[in-house]
Amino acid sequence: MVEKSESQDRYAKLLANSATAVVCANADNIIVSWNVGAERLFGFSATYAIGKPLSIIIPFDRREAHAAGLARAAKSGQTQLGGKSIDVQALHADGHEISVDLSLSMWFEDGEPMFGALLKDVSDRHIAQQRLEYLAHCDPLTSLPNRHSMQSKITEELALGPCSLLLLDLDGFKDVNDSLGHSRGDELLAAVAERLTKAVAGSGFVARLGGDEFAVLLNGCANPIEIDDVVSRIFERLHPPFELVGQSIFIGTSIGIAMAPHDAQDVEQLLSNADLALYSAKNRGGGVRAFFTRAMHNMSEQKRRLSNELRQALANNEFEIWFQPQFSARDFELAGVEALLRWNHPVHGILTPQIFLDVLDESMIAEEVGDWIIDQVCAVAARWKRSGLDAVRVGVNLFPSQLRTGRLYPVITSALQRHGVQASDLEIEITENTVLRHNHGLVNELKKLRALGMGIAFDDFGTGFASLSLLKKFPLTRLKIDRSFVAKIDRETGDEAIVRAVIGMADSLGLAVIAEGVETARQEAALVRLGCEEVQGYRYGRPMSEVEIVDKWSNRSSLAKAQKSFQRRAARANR
Structure with a gap:
């Protein structure tokens, strides 16, 4: 049977050489044990750290709370963090903060409370988490908020009062992609985002929804005159050419506008109505703005019904081919x-392509x-x-x-x-x-x-x-x-x-x-x-x-x- 002292000695050696940082301190906040892992993690040698206050690895703004928590644990004989693993900020010897995973234990030696901590560097995990959060809410190409962020922002603003949504689609952007390549197209999108942000100038929330589609949410604004002022600034900012690979590229935009609560009561309805207005603007040749009207909804519904009828026409062999000499x-x-295609409609007779x-x-x-x-x-x-x-x-x-x-x-x-x-x-x-x-x-x-x-x-x-x-x-x-x-x-x-x-x-x-x-x-x-x-x-x-x-x-x-x-x-x- 192995003697208890030998077992403790073996355990101490294991902790001393562990890659995981192991730090022990007494009730007076003084470090009594500092292993190789702690030296690597915090940059202090064991010779320097042992005998120093534990606060040498605690950020300045957290030292007071740490001291109070240690005192409470020493007095009560128990710690709320015992057996738990939490992420905290720690201080490196060179002064920068690092994210660490902390597992805290408390025990008694000769009737005196002792505290031990296992610490692991989780900075990479934090960076990855921050990156995921960034990607979830931001567009990596333009650094603007993305569609998810815009939807969340609309939800907030609808709860506060009136607001207006502007949907923007770049005119001729596909030609730039096709002629200059997608990398140049990405450069153009980033440049458009910068100009658009300056045009709005803090009066609204700017986002990129995807592709060449952007959005601007005007907070607390449902006044067409004020909206037109913002629209005019946007047109003015995007009018000068963009310089790409030694070429002057002119790009226009079409803008669809929907106002809440006049046009919509919820997020999906506001987005949908602004999209209908954008479609109307593009149908007028682009380079213009269009406010949503109820007639657009009727046209959209008619278009949907016509699309369904066309499906039936194909299934029922109602299409015919005519020929012009x-x-x-x-x-x-x-x-x-x-x-030339004709539709022999069962109710309306022969329909020309202009209709469908x-x-x-x-x-x-x-x-x-x-x-x-x-x-x-x-x-x-x-x-x-x-x-x-x-x-x-x-x-x-x-x-x-x-x-x-x-x-x-x-x-x-x-x-x-x-x-x-x-x-x-x-x-x-x-x-x-x-x-x-x-x-x-x-x-x-x-x-x-x-x-x-x-x-x-x-x-x-x-x-x-x-x-x-x-x-x-x-x-x-x-x-x-x-x-x-x-x-x-x-x-x-x-x-x-x-x-x-x-x-x-x-x-x-x-x-x-x-x-x-x-x-x-x-x-x-x-x-x-x-x-x-x-x-x-x-x-x-x-x-x-x-x-x-x-x-x-x-x-x-x-x-x-x-x-x-x-x-x-x-x-x-x-x-």
């Missing part, structure tokens, strides 16, 4: 058709409808060939969602193979703005389709922000001049100059040109004079069914008669 401006032969296309574009079924259109167009092209209507190119408009998933090439090639149609029988139509939003990865898919012989047309050309370098980047075969330039081409010299420039540019790039929206003889004459190759519009035919196309143009005598009529008109136009 396209003609050669030289001899007025039928050159192609543009496939915006909602369909943003719906979950847009890609599915787009796939259906491609399949239907290929099926129609195959039937036309069997009817003797050859060499008719079919233009197909794409939804933006079809350009995001990387499925475009397999969907189209599968439909071509399934219906026995040549790639050259189709022409894909994409708009400038769609390309600007989805050009990453899209180029390669379009190049593969072009390699098969398929045409690629830029629709609504001139209405977006495409650059000449973008025209060279994409494998285009045709530019479609938007109807807005054709409408006054015979009356406005500016419109005529634009069309002339587009035709000249297209010719130099080896691209064909077609003008949309031709309705009058004077418009036709102007386009023929400028050298436009193809024309499309109500002057030549409204959108019609598959069968009507066959009836009009598969009959050779009818086709010859129509061509002669067009040729006479062309001759008159050129006189």
